Amino acid sequence: MGRKYFGTDGIRGLAGGKLLDAALAMKVGQAAGAHFLRGDHRHRVVIGKDTRLSGYMMENALVAGFTSVGMDVIQTGPLPTPAVALLTREMRADIGVMISASHNPFHDNGIKLFGPDGYKLSDEDEEAIEALMDAAPDHADGDSIGRARRIEDARGRYIHAVKQSLADDVRLDGLKVVVDCAHGAAYQVAPSAIWELGADTIAMGTSPNGLNINDGVGSTSLDAIKARVLEESANIGIALDGDADRLIVIDEKGETVDGDQIMALIGSRWAKRGRLKGGGVVATVMSNLGLERFLQGEGLELVRTKVGDRHVLSAMRKGGYNVGGEQSGHMILSDFATTGDGTVAALQVLSAMVRTGKPASEMLHLFDPVPQLLKNVRYDGGDPLDAAAVKQAIADGESDLGNGGRLVIRKSGTEPLIRVMAEGDDAGQVERVVDSICAAVKAAA
Structure with a gap:
């Protein structure tokens, strides 16, 4: 079935353009709300966003759409995509919404939807919502219109959940860590979580103004963090993207470590500790052949999917795997999250540095990528x-x-x-x- 609105990862486009304007956002709220009005309980939606200027427009339009069909709205303000997925489950919401265009420049925006289980929607759900978007909305009666409220402790809840992904005996004391938040959704939570675990944290990309997200910083613009790591003589650099669902690492020598090397590290370490599920790692067709050969040498398999973290996650769920990701930096550790989480993956890397005592340059280059x-x-x-x-x-x-x-x-x-x-x-x-x-x-x- 051809798609009119949804692409490979929700709806994305030029904010205020022909596709993604306030009117369309309101339609999404009405259609998605109507689709998830199931049962006789009071229905609710969690809405988070990154730091784009257009996020204000999109958020208000979505609130209007959801409340008009009788769904209550919980607004979190700027928060990483995985945090929205987490809060959707924790708050027993019927649907979660993240307003973000990920690593794209500020003039783009997007709408990502999560079901009540915190996972991205299936193709069937997206197609059903598309059909409702082109139909006349069924508005709630006057006394059934939804209410909207903003919660103030969303960041704290997510920071607590992120820290819970590490064993109690792991402290990051003695590590100097540069954290680049891309002026995006993690500008407060990622440096805070890493600092609270004991690291000497040097934050950058933490001054969003609505227009500078991913602009010369973050996981797709690495020159700035490479220079900062060397300037500060840091042990490691952590580069996130605009919505903090992907991670690229910079070692102490200023060299780039992509998602393939990160998956090699986590997958092999978890296998040795008896923690890896499924007997392997799930990645896309774009992951390097060197990763596949490395995993084979460790007695593990590499399962390949189409490009897109949703395809990776689908294969993980079907095959019972708990480590997956993309070369571009999407890291899915399903023991801790239902979608990619760059901060959680970063903590696994930092934990490995603490436990092994090895520098990032030695620990994170486990195979030579083939050309x-x-x-x-x-x-x-x-x-x-x-x-x-x-x-x-x-x-x-x-x-x-x-x-x-x-x-x-x-x-x-x-x-x-x-x-x-x-x-x-x-x-x-x-x-x-x-x-x-x-x-x-x-x-x-």
Whole structure:
């Protein structure tokens, strides 16, 4: 079924643009509220947001939508995405909403929805909400209109939950940690949680003004935190994105540690302690072949899914796994959270440093990534992947790489792009394969 509003991770677009304006946000509130009005109890929704200026507009419109169909609203203010999922469960809410466009610049925004169990909605739920968005809303009667209230202790609740993910005997004393919050949703909670556990915490990206989220800071702009780690002679740097559901680490030498290396560390350590479930780790088709080989050497499997943390989580739930994520930094540790949580994952990394006594540069580079190259090709219409010449180029590339490499060709879920990724032990060969396929796609586009 084609989707009009929902993409790979909720609804996202230019705030105030043709897709994502206040009117649409109110429709989402009305439709999602109506869809989750089940049973005769007093229904409620938890709404959190990041620090974008457009969040005020989106929040108020959503409140209007939910209350108009008879659902009470609990507003938390700026809070990470995993915190909204947590509070949705803890407060026995019928639905949770996070207003965020994650790592995108400030002019974008988005709406992520969680069910009463704290998990992102299924395709079936999203399709049902889409259908209701295009229908006339069924408004509540005057005495049944919902109420809205703002809670002041949401940040404290989340900080407490995050700290509970560590064993009682773990203290972070002696560690100097740079925490980059991307001027985003975790600007208060992440530095506080790490400081409360004993670390010497140096916070950056903690002065949001509505316009600077992800601007030169955070997990997608690493130059600033790399420089700060070296300047402060810190033991490690923790880089979060705008809604704090992803993590990239900077070691004490200023080198980047991506999600694949973080999964290798947590998965292997949990396996040795008998804590890993499912016998492996779940990641996407974009994770490096080096991770797969490392896990195999540890007697563990790597289960691959389509790109998107919701696909990772779905496979984790079906297979009983408790560690999963993406190379880009989404880390899902399902013992502690129902969605990606960069702060919880960071604490696992810091705990490993404390227990091993090893520096981040030694502990977090567990395998050598094989050469990997990703290029994007824009197209105007049609489907270039249906062209015979493109199919032949892909077949030739697969044959060229053989068993020593991988080829992943996919359409972007948000832009008219064909993404071409190859990896293998020979960097020159990988580049030739990618360039050949890209040339074929361009010719067919």
